Amino acid sequence: MIQKNIRNFSIIAHIDHGKSTLADRLLEATGALTDREKSAQYLDKMELEQERGITIKAQSVRLNYRAKDGQDYTLNLIDTPGHVDFSYEVSRSLSACEGAMLVVDAAQGVEAQTLANVYMAIDQDLEIFAVLNKIDLPSAEPERIRAEVEEIVGIDTSDAILASAKEGIGIEAILEAIVQRVPAPKGNPDAPLKALTFDSWYDSYQGVVVLVRVFDGTIKKGEKIKLMATGGVYEVQKVGAFNPHPIQLSQLSSGDVGFIIAGIKVVEDAKVGDTITHLHNPAAEALPGYQEVNPMVFSGLYPVDAADYDNLRDALEKLRLNDAAFSFEPENSLALGFGFRCGFLGLLHMEIIQERLEREFGVNLITTAPTVVYKVTTTKGELLEVESANMLPEIQFIEQIEEPFVLASIHVPNEFVGPVLKLCIERRGIQREIKYLTANRVMVVYEMPLNEIVLDFFDRLKSISRGYASLDYEHLDFRISKLVRLNVLINGDVVDALSLIVHQDKAQHRGRDLVSKMKEFIPRQQYEVAIQAAIGNKVIARSTVKALRKDVTAKCYGGDITRKRKLLEKQKAGKKRMKQIGSVELPQEAFLAILKVK
Numbered sequence: 001m002i003q004k005n006i007r008n009f010s011i012i013a014h015i016d017h018g019k020s021t022l023a024d025r026l027l028e029a030t031g032a033l034t035d036r037e038k039s040a041q042y043l044d045k046m047e048l049e050q051e052r053g054i055t056i057k058a059q060s061v062r063l064n065y066r067a068k069d070g071q072d073y074t075l076n077l078i079d080t081p082g083h084v085d086f087s088y089e090v091s092r093s094l095s096a097c098e099g100a101m102l103v104v105d106a107a108q109g110v111e112a113q114t115l116a117n118v119y120m121a122i123d124q125d126l127e128i129f130a131v132l133n134k135i136d137l138p139s140a141e142p143e144r145i146r147a148e149v150e151e152i153v154g155i156d157t158s159d160a161i162l163a164s165a166k167e168g169i170g171i172e173a174i175l176e177a178i179v180q181r182v183p184a185p186k187g188n189p190d191a192p193l194k195a196l197t198f199d200s201w202y203d204s205y206q207g208v209v210v211l212v213r214v215f216d217g218t219i220k221k222g223e224k225i226k227l228m229a230t231g232g233v234y235e236v237q238k239v240g241a242f243n244p245h246p247i248q249l250s251q252l253s254s255g256d257v258g259f260i261i262a263g264i265k266v267v268e269d270a271k272v273g274d275t276i277t278h279l280h281n282p283a284a285e286a287l288p289g290y291q292e293v294n295p296m297v298f299s300g301l302y303p304v305d306a307a308d309y310d311n312l313r314d315a316l317e318k319l320r321l322n323d324a325a326f327s328f329e330p331e332n333s334l335a336l337g338f339g340f341r342c343g344f345l346g347l348l349h350m351e352i353i354q355e356r357l358e359r360e361f362g363v364n365l366i367t368t369a370p371t372v373v374y375k376v377t378t379t380k381g382e383l384l385e386v387e388s389a390n391m392l393p394e395i396q397f398i399e400q401i402e403e404p405f406v407l408a409s410i411h412v413p414n415e416f417v418g419p420v421l422k423l424c425i426e427r428r429g430i431q432r433e434i435k436y437l438t439a440n441r442v443m444v445v446y447e448m449p450l451n452e453i454v455l456d457f458f459d460r461l462k463s464i465s466r467g468y469a470s471l472d473y474e475h476l477d478f479r480i481s482k483l484v485r486l487n488v489l490i491n492g493d494v495v496d497a498l499s500l501i502v503h504q505d506k507a508q509h510r511g512r513d514l515v516s517k518m519k520e521f522i523p524r525q526q527y528e529v530a531i532q533a534a535i536g537n538k539v540i541a542r543s544t545v546k547a548l549r550k551d552v553t554a555k556c557y558g559g560d561i562t563r564k565r566k567l568l569e570k571q572k573a574g575k576k577r578m579k580q581i582g583s584v585e586l587p588q589e590a591f592l593a594i595l596k597v598k
């Protein structure tokens, strides 16, 4: 395709504002989907994504469109993941485009996450135009939202497109706007090759599939290529594009978006943000913006049944093939036995991986409460990176502990500002800014310890704002903090999987809450169960679960044996998630009690 007839664009939208539905309409309108495919949302590939309605992996499609000017255009839609955990992937996807379409729900208005992505697009000098979606809803207020977008985002919305992805309204206007407003790519097809890797995944037949945007040069089958950040050298086996099915092409040239298959074995070797060039006649320098992504949130994953250990390891290995940001290493816990310590980009990333393990790989898991990375300096001057309370040295050997801080931007309607500020203060937040975006919408910006966000902050935020607040955060730095290790003891045994690192001023409160929550979750057993919270040797809270033998069939007098059997079966199933600690059985919920503590 001639470069002047290529348009590379992406869709920026808050979760649920209709990005996937709209993308499907564009595919349909340009004839890329068959009838059968129309029934399924095409862009969200994985089953899990469909169920949760979240786009996890960026995916790109090529649309062929004959515009009103009579010319044929190639429109490359570069899909971006919509959640805060994937903001680096979003930035790489955006830098592969010349334009972006901002989709805003005409009933909901602009959200914090949308803003973060729009600012990213503005920073990268993309041409941005607005689409107000869901105008079919009775609650839609396109005129009010149009003014709001203009005021908050600062882009001209006088020609914003009114659309309903559901009813197919405004789709042609969108296609025309892409052709007319998004600039054609620049770049020289004869210069040394520079192609940006903006997504990669593992395919069991092809090996790693790499999605690229070519900025300069031309890439063909059989050529030797080099990945500039990782240094890997490979031979190109196939190049092509998704339409949305893969089609092979003879080459990809400057301006093009497509895939490369080059015998790469693991996604780690084709990292998002890396630049591909030729081994011979390479580009002098890589495209800007490459970053190593490091896991920031950690959690232990243990099989409920020890016999599943090997299955779990195989499943983790398969997931890792596809996800360079996910890491794991073996760990063992006195309480939970053999398992793995896993690293994630953030909480959403963690949840998705846990769910995929249970669902796709059929492994029953116990997961420990999430933690963050701490930098610990020992009295001997060593610097340790500590991801779990159990790795923390004894208190007398610690010189200082530093914890990660983030800059959290919360976007909230006026009426909920009070409770949001209170929550941020409770979570050791330091106020940076409160900005009235419109008469009714406020942006609250706090510096906060990530440690306070990984435990239920988002859920609390949603509940105090009746679901209206949205959160976005970026990493700031590490800061010295007074942190201690809080242990939980069951009948005198430390349950290592429940130990956590907390701020000194909060330890007492956390300990008391944790113990009383644990009490709710531990069923009565044949023995009395003592639950204690302690810092070092000092017990700060205690509670007891009284002994009782629970006879689930007691109520079933009369002779209905099938009913009795059903109850016993039910009790047995409940036991699947139990773990034996000394003589005490703990259910999975007890391990998650930490999450429920304020």
Ligand code: GTP
Pocket (backbone or CB within 6 Å): 013, 014, 015, 016, 017, 018, 019, 020, 021, 022, 044, 052, 053, 054, 055, 082, 133, 134, 135, 136, 137, 163, 164, 165, 166, 167
């Ligand atoms: P993520 O994939 O989570 O980022 O969400 P998304 O932005 O892709 O949203 P999606 O397309 O999945 O749409 C979210 C919900 O809004 C779905 O239930 C859609 O059916 C619905 N929806 C999308 N567009 C419209 C529209 O124009 N009108 C109405 N009434 N509903 C719509």
